[in-house]
Amino acid sequence: MPSANKVLVAGSVNMDLVATVSRLPRPGETLPGEGFALHPGGKGANQAVAAAKLGAATTLVGCVGEDAFGKDLRAHLLDSGVACSLKVADLPTGTAMILVDEEGENSIVVIPGANASLDAPAIAEVPVRAGDVLVSQLEIPVPAVAAFFERGRAAKALNLLNAAPAIAGANDLWPLADVVVVNEVELEFFAKKPVRDRRGAANAAIAARRFPRQIIVVTLGREGVVAIDGERVIERPARVVQAVDTTGAGDCFVGALAARLCAGDRLEEGLDYANKAAAICVQRPGAGSSMPTSMEVDVA
Ligand code: RIB
Secondary structure, eight states: OOOOOEEEEEEEEEEEEEESSSSSOOOOOOOOOOOEEEEEEOHHHHHHHHHHHHHOOOEEEEEEEESHHHHHHHHHHHTTTTTEEEEESSSSEEEEEEETTSSSSSEEEEOGGGGOOOHHHHHTTTTOOTTTTEESSSSHHHHHHHHHHHHHHHOOOEEEEOOOOOOOGGGGGGOOSSOOOOOEHHHHHTTTTTSSSSSHHHHHHHHSSSSSOEEEEEGGGGGGGGEEEEEEEHHHHHHHHSSSSSTHHHHHHHHHHHHEEEEEEEEEEHHHHHHHHHHHHTSSSGGGOOOOOHHHTTTO
16 A cells, blocks of 8 residues: 655755756856756755655645746646645746756756745645655755754654755754765765765764764765665665766655655665666756656666
8 A cells, every 4th residue: 555654845946057068167168068958956846756756745845936937847846746835935936057068967056046935934834744754955944944854853754854055054954854865075064074985975974973863875976875874884886877967866866765765665675766766867858857757767
């Protein structure tokens, strides 16, 4: 029987303005681009879409502007099966300027816009129940994430923090998270330790952990995934695929992990599934529109 629990995401909703280039430019350099496209994005929206397409009953709490991007993004979320609790702010919808090179690597600048006005009262509108999985990231104000996770704690839900992008104000959120997902750059920032390989990632994750039962998951791109769960260090290799665009792959991983933990999977099962889902995501352009369905993951 499918789980009655839900994935609840509080997070950003952005329109991604994506230019494809042969390589990322150096400071001060002008390069001819090869293409341009608008893609739905925002870490919160991407993670909600991933969870919903993988079968979890998913709600996104977020904020958009009263503009064309906001309307398009709401339609994209609803089409993807995400229930929306979207506040409309008197600010432009969030945007992200993204460059993607021939290897599928990217560089991103985010302009928060309406995302900056997501607040605790908006968060309070969504019911939270025991067994739900609450997911958030750091592209919305830290007090909103704190309010969200405090509700999760009170309801005996599972709080999953994707501590991205790495910002100093997020230190206070770590103690509220049952599971933290970071990449190596974010882990270096929060652990204040260099991360060069899987062993270094495990050591830094142990240093960053705030309480013994807190699970830390580190995504390492081509090096796979390392997770710390109590005394255990779980390692998973990356799947070898030809990447077209890595934008949103971390969000796909987080959304997939949340969906599987919500369905009752053990951590190892959730990590394997999330790894498979992210490997499909990187083979497609864009973020929100590159999330796979559960049928695609099942046959991968
Ligand atoms: O994680 C990828 C996302 O980061 C992009 O979709 C962009 O909008 C930024 O939020």
